[in-house]
Amino acid sequence: xxxxxxxxxxxxxALRRGGIVxxxxxxxxxxxxxxxxxxxxxxxxxxxQRDPAKGLILIAGDVSQLAPWLEGLDETQRARLAASxxxxxxxxxxxxxxxxPLLRGEHATLAVRVSDHPLVQTLCDxxxxxxxxxxxxxxxxxxxxxxxxxxxxxxxxxxLVEGALGGYARPSTIRDLESGxxxxx
Numbered sequence: 001x002x003x004x005x006x007x008x009x010x011x012x013x014a015l016r017r018g019g020i021v022x023x024x025x026x027x028x029x030x031x032x033x034x035x036x037x038x039x040x041x042x043x044x045x046x047x048x049q050r051d052p053a054k055g056l057i058l059i060a061g062d063v064s065q066l067a068p069w070l071e072g073l074d075e076t077q078r079a080r081l082a083a084s085x086x087x088x089x090x091x092x093x094x095x096x097x098x099x100x101p102l103l104r105g106e107h108a109t110l111a112v113r114v115s116d117h118p119l120v121q122t123l124c125d126x127x128x129x130x131x132x133x134x135x136x137x138x139x140x141x142x143x144x145x146x147x148x149x150x151x152x153x154x155x156x157x158x159x160l161v162e163g164a165l166g167g168y169a170r171p172s173t174i175r176d177l178e179s180g181x182x183x184x185x
Contacts, residue, residue, distance in 0.1 A: 008126040014159035022150045022158040026088040026166035028143035032131035041102040049139045055105025059133035061121030072096040088172035119163040
């Protein structure tokens, strides 16, 4: 087995045990877990010292991985979401009742993103679906920009997936899927 497949096998095993993984995304390092594991969601929020009311992002390597959370969207909305993955865009979509409360936070919407980062795509494919994604930092601190930053901030509390950032200078744009309004550029 290659070092790359060992890395992903190790990360997927950690996710299936309720662990938290750290991985590079388009602009910053992210922390993730299984979006259907309430205990893992709670651990992630505690590790980040994040207000649970804020909610988290669901990241996928392909729009099809988000299918259960997209039920109820019309074809225009689905097309808009599917076409946006080449520029990092997080979409706020109406929650159809599928999202766990800690994933959604206090919002009636769920934040979703389809990533074109090859490592994120491979990790989601290996896991078999989307992951939680949130910047790898404690609340109020700058996001991690390297594996060394992850090690310094989180040590053994996370499983590290080594790789390079995707080359974007800023985290994803956040847009409302229904209105098209840009909430963060």
